[in-house]
Amino acid sequence: SAVISQKPSRDICQRGTSLTIQCQVDSQVTMMFWYRQQPGQSLTLIATANQGSEATYESGFVIDKFPISRPNLTFSTLTVSNMSPEDSSIYLCSVERGLAGGSDTQYFGPGTRLTVL
Amino acid sequence: QQPVQSPQAVILREGEDAVINCSSSKALYSVHWYRQKHGEAPVFLMILLKGGEQKGHDKISASFNEKKQQSSLYLTASQLSYSGTYFCGTDAGGTSYGKLTFGQGTILTVHP
Numbered sequence: 120s121a122v123i124s125q126k127p128s129r130d131i132c133q134r135g136t137s138l139t140i141q142c143q144v145d146s147q148v149t150m151m152f153w154y155r156q157q158p159g160q161s162l163t164l165i166a167t168a169n170q171g172s173e174a175t176y177e178s179g180f181v182i183d184k185f186p187i188s189r190p191n192l193t194f195s196t197l198t199v200s201n202m203s204p205e206d207s208s209i210y211l212c213s214v215e216r217g218l219a220g221g222s223d224t225q226y227f228g229p230g231t232r233l234t235v236l
Numbered sequence: 237q238q239p240v241q242s243p244q245a246v247i248l249r250e251g252e253d254a255v256i257n258c259s260s261s262k263a264l265y266s267v268h269w270y271r272q273k274h275g276e277a278p279v280f281l282m283i284l285l286k287g288g289e290q291k292g293h294d295k296i297s298a299s300f301n302e303k304k305q306q307s308s309l310y311l312t313a314s315q316l317s318y319s320g321t322y323f324c325g326t327d328a329g330g331t332s333y334g335k336l337t338f339g340q341g342t343i344l345t346v347h348p
Binding site: 120123150152160162163164167211215218222223224225226227228229230 | 238270278280283285323325335337338339
């Protein structure tokens with residue numbers, strides 16, 4: 120598995136402002152992912168962040184709104200820019216880890232609960 | 237495209253069994269099952285790979301039918317700790333390897 124921490128755990132922000140969420144993992148990983156989970160809903164992939172390359176965004180998500188940094192193999196940030204109430208959600212990072220037998224899966228951080236007023 | 241889970245919700249008494257299904261419209265490389273309790277992160281349960289079936293821990297197991305693009309999660313002799321929302325995450329492989337698309341979730345409630 121992996122030990123993953125996120126900061127902040129929760130925040131309340133005013134519309135039009137930006138918030139940067141940090142994700143720290145206890146060991147080096149190649150692939151990190153950022154998800155959004157709206158209340159009572161499923162997880163939606165925002166982007167994939169590999170160290171040393173630009174993040175790859177999923178349909179419906181753009182870099183200007185959700186800029187991502189990946190400065191090293193244990194850390195990543197996601198910024199939610201120019202926030203509106205529709206951005207209120209839980210944001211989770213995950214990391215890809217290998218399993219016995221050669222396959223890979225994802226382990227999730229605890230999430231950041233964001234409320235935009 | 238998001239896989240479809242059924243049922244949307246299940247209510248059990250301790251000791252009863254349940255099956256949760258996950259169906260995809262795309263060919264799959266693997267299916268990953270997670271359980272999420274309220275206010276917590278999703279916890280990985282097990283992975284089902286194309287060409288194989290893997291049993292998990294406790295009394296939870298799963299199957300993967302590649303031809304039908306379906307996976308099922310089996311919970312036997314349920315315990316109170318099994319309560320939570322179960323998600324399947326599908327990986328189509330190829331250029332999308334490693335990316336998971338999650339179903340809408342199945343809420344499982346186990347009563348004493």
